[in-house]
Amino acid sequence: MFTLSITPRFYETDAFGHINNTVITGWFETAREPVFRLFNPSMEIKNLPLILARVEVDFVAQIYYGADIEIKTWIEQIGNSSFIVAHEAWQNEHCVARGKAVQVYFDFSTQKSGRIPDQFRDQLQQYLKSQ
Amino acid sequence: MFTLSITPRFYETDAFGHINNTVITGWFETAREPVFRLFNPSMEIKNLPLILARVEVDFVAQIYYGADIEIKTWIEQIGNSSFIVAHEAWQNEHCVARGKAVQVYFDFSTQKSGRIPDQFRDQLQQYLKSQ
Amino acid sequence: MFTLSITPRFYETDAFGHINNTVITGWFETAREPVFRLFNPSMEIKNLPLILARVEVDFVAQIYYGADIEIKTWIEQIGNSSFIVAHEAWQNEHCVARGKAVQVYFDFSTQKSGRIPDQFRDQLQQYLKSQ
Amino acid sequence: MFTLSITPRFYETDAFGHINNTVITGWFETAREPVFRLFNPSMEIKNLPLILARVEVDFVAQIYYGADIEIKTWIEQIGNSSFIVAHEAWQNEHCVARGKAVQVYFDFSTQKSGRIPDQFRDQLQQYLKSQ
Numbered sequence: 001m002f003t004l005s006i007t008p009r010f011y012e013t014d015a016f017g018h019i020n021n022t023v024i025t026g027w028f029e030t031a032r033e034p035v036f037r038l039f040n041p042s043m044e045i046k047n048l049p050l051i052l053a054r055v056e057v058d059f060v061a062q063i064y065y066g067a068d069i070e071i072k073t074w075i076e077q078i079g080n081s082s083f084i085v086a087h088e089a090w091q092n093e094h095c096v097a098r099g100k101a102v103q104v105y106f107d108f109s110t111q112k113s114g115r116i117p118d119q120f121r122d123q124l125q126q127y128l129k130s131q
Numbered sequence: 132m133f134t135l136s137i138t139p140r141f142y143e144t145d146a147f148g149h150i151n152n153t154v155i156t157g158w159f160e161t162a163r164e165p166v167f168r169l170f171n172p173s174m175e176i177k178n179l180p181l182i183l184a185r186v187e188v189d190f191v192a193q194i195y196y197g198a199d200i201e202i203k204t205w206i207e208q209i210g211n212s213s214f215i216v217a218h219e220a221w222q223n224e225h226c227v228a229r230g231k232a233v234q235v236y237f238d239f240s241t242q243k244s245g246r247i248p249d250q251f252r253d254q255l256q257q258y259l260k261s262q
Numbered sequence: 263m264f265t266l267s268i269t270p271r272f273y274e275t276d277a278f279g280h281i282n283n284t285v286i287t288g289w290f291e292t293a294r295e296p297v298f299r300l301f302n303p304s305m306e307i308k309n310l311p312l313i314l315a316r317v318e319v320d321f322v323a324q325i326y327y328g329a330d331i332e333i334k335t336w337i338e339q340i341g342n343s344s345f346i347v348a349h350e351a352w353q354n355e356h357c358v359a360r361g362k363a364v365q366v367y368f369d370f371s372t373q374k375s376g377r378i379p380d381q382f383r384d385q386l387q388q389y390l391k392s393q
Numbered sequence: 394m395f396t397l398s399i400t401p402r403f404y405e406t407d408a409f410g411h412i413n414n415t416v417i418t419g420w421f422e423t424a425r426e427p428v429f430r431l432f433n434p435s436m437e438i439k440n441l442p443l444i445l446a447r448v449e450v451d452f453v454a455q456i457y458y459g460a461d462i463e464i465k466t467w468i469e470q471i472g473n474s475s476f477i478v479a480h481e482a483w484q485n486e487h488c489v490a491r492g493k494a495v496q497v498y499f500d501f502s503t504q505k506s507g508r509i510p511d512q513f514r515d516q517l518q519q520y521l522k523s524q
Contacts, residue, residue: 009423011284013277015176015327017438021183022157022273029153030402043459045146045410052152056187065277066436140292142415146406146458148307153404161271174328176279196408197305277438283445284422288415307408314414318449 001127002073004031008065019063025055028087028099031071035085035103038123051113053082054102061096063089069096075127081105081113083124132258133204135162139196150194156186159218159230162202166216166234169254182244184213185233192227194220200227206258212236212244214255263389264296264335270327281325287317290349290361293333297347297365300385313375315344316364323358325351331358337389343367343375345386394520395427395466401458412456418448421480421492424464428478428496431516444506446475447495454489456482462489468520474498474506476517 006027014020040048063069069091076086082104089097107114116124137158145151171179194200200222207217213235220228238245247255268289276282302310325331331353338348344366351359369376378386399420407413433441456462462484469479475497482490500507509517 007423009419010426010429011276011282011419011422013282013438014273015275015277015279017277020273020275021186022153022160025156025186025188026153026402026404029404030400033403036403045406045458052190054187054189055152055156056185057156058185059183065438138292140288141295141298142288142291142407142413144307144408144413145404146408146410148408151404151406157271157273160273161269164272167272176275176327196307283448284415284419287418287448287450291415314452316449316451317414317418318447319418320447321445 001129002031002034004071004073006030006069006071008063008067008069010065013065017065019065021057021059024057024059024063024089024097024099027069027071027089028055028057028073028101031073031087032085032101032103035073035075035124035127039120049106049108051104051106052101053104055099057097057099059097061091061094063091063096067091074129075124076100076129078116078121078124078128080115083116086129132260133162133165135202135204137161137200137202139194139198139200141196144196148196150196152188152190155188155190155194155220155228155230158200158202158220159186159188159204159232162204162218163216163232163234166204166206166255166258170251180237180239182235182237183232184235186230188228188230190228192222192225194222194227198223205260206255207231207260209247209252209255209259211246214247217260263391264293266293266333266335268292268331268333270325270329270331272327275327279327281327283319283321286319286321286325286351286359286361289331289333289351290317290319290335290363293335293349294347294363294365297335297337297386297389301382311368311370313366313368314363315366317361319359319361321359323353323356325353325358329353336391337386338362338391340378340383340386340390342377345378348391394522395424397424397464397466399423399462399464401456401460401462403458406458410458412458414450414452417450417452417456417482417490417492420462420464420482421448421450421466421494424466424480425478425494425496428466428468428517428520432513442499442501444497444499445494446497448492450490450492452490454484454487456484456489460484467522468517469493469522471509471514471517471521473508476509479522 076084087099105116207215218230236247338346349361367378469477480492498509
């Protein structure tokens with residue numbers, strides 16, 4: 001499992017007085033960076049062989065300004081050419097949001113999606129929740 | 132159906148050269164504003180009796196800087212205390228993203244979610260896709 | 263003079279109930295796009311020969327959600343290798359923010375800043391306020 | 394002096410491949426939070442007696458994704474009803490941006506700006522650069 005600590009920023013609040021919902025997809029993208037790094041250790045942006053196909057977020061409770069968030073991230077499922085990353089955001093010992101992201105492997109040599117090579121598959125498996 | 136035209140902003144691009152995925156949830160929130168207005172014609176922020184419970188986005192194709200986006204928004208389903216809003220984003224005559232948002236009716240008098248009152252139910256029904 | 267109309271988005275508000283100050287630099291960048299187009303008609307991103315050197319913003323009055331903003335943009339001064347773009351944001355017939363941006367001409371052939379070529383100089387002059 | 398470490402987020406990049414300029418005003422706002430805390434230890438948002446009057450940013454060098462930023466923040470000048478906060482952003486041992494923010498003291502009892510009370514003046518002085 002990967003963990004990321006985030007301090008909410010004031011400009012991330014909205015007029016309801018809480019963290020705006022649209023901010024969470026950005027936090028979850030940030031929490032997936034160690035996953036991107038598995039596929040692209042140098043983090044040279046142009047070489048990342050992943051495409052984001054889908055995201056889902058469940059907003060479980062209000063997220064407040066003034067207390068840190070812990071984001072837990074793991075691999076939920078590994079398919080042929082895609083895999084699912086799962087996230088939970090916790091604040092003050094409550095789960096405040098859950099999310100999933102479907103990432104597709106993009107084969108630069110064929111310029112389309114393709115089977116996730118075994119070298120990456122092995123790495124992803126180490127982050128399956130049951131592991 | 133509601134429609135909204137959006138001109139992508141340069142700061143909404145990312146290092147891949149396209150519009151960043153996390154921007155789309157913000158555009159879809161903006162596209163739901165006419166729905167919020169049904170529940171709160173004065174748009175006094177504190178009086179909106181809706182809570183966002185869930186969002187989903189499918190990223191269908193790259194979204195480019197330099198061409199307008201048309202977002203189509205309609206009501207997909209009306210439940211007891213919640214309803215589903217559906218979105219499609221189109222650019223250059225292609226659907227580039229699809230999304231859903233689950234909005235829950237919040238009853239201020241009881242301070243919890245509750246049955247959507249008939250007056251709002253009638254209005255939502257006019258935006259069901261089959262209508 | 264260039265003008266741009268902006269409808270504030272809900273996620274651009276903050277917990278004070280107004281539009282967050284950090285949003286304005288993004289709106290002003292968007293208002294400079296016609297200036298970028300003078301230097302790069304095709305808007306191919308990699309070919310824009312301009313670097314942003316400095317921005318200033320004066321926050322004159324609260325900016326509210328729920329009413330459109332008109333941004334007026336003009337060229338304030340043309341120097342040897344840089345020029346100053348000026349902005350005013352108006353809402354409900356009041357000036358709510360003023361800003362300036364210093365843009366430097368970047369000569370791709372020498373890979374450093376250089377004198378603004380006459381062809382661009384002529385175009386900029388048409389947008390000087392006195393014109 | 395206050396210091397804040399920021400890990401650039403992928404969605405903060407733009408199509409030029411660097412961190413977008415508009416992001417910096419948000420980082421600097423975040424770097425001012427310890428200053429806000431001097432005026433409002435509980436960080437109850439509604440009680441912050443400060444208004445942002447002006448910001449300036451000088452973009453000194455490209456800011457890259459993939460390396461942390463250190464933001465140094467101090468008080469540059471204390472006036473009657475306002476004070477100036479200064480910032481520097483450093484990455485890989487280079488100063489990449491400098492900024493200033495003019496904050497005005499807002500007296501809730503008179504509902505307008507007013508002299509900064511001595512208790513806050515004393516605290517601000519501890520963060521003057523010469524101290």
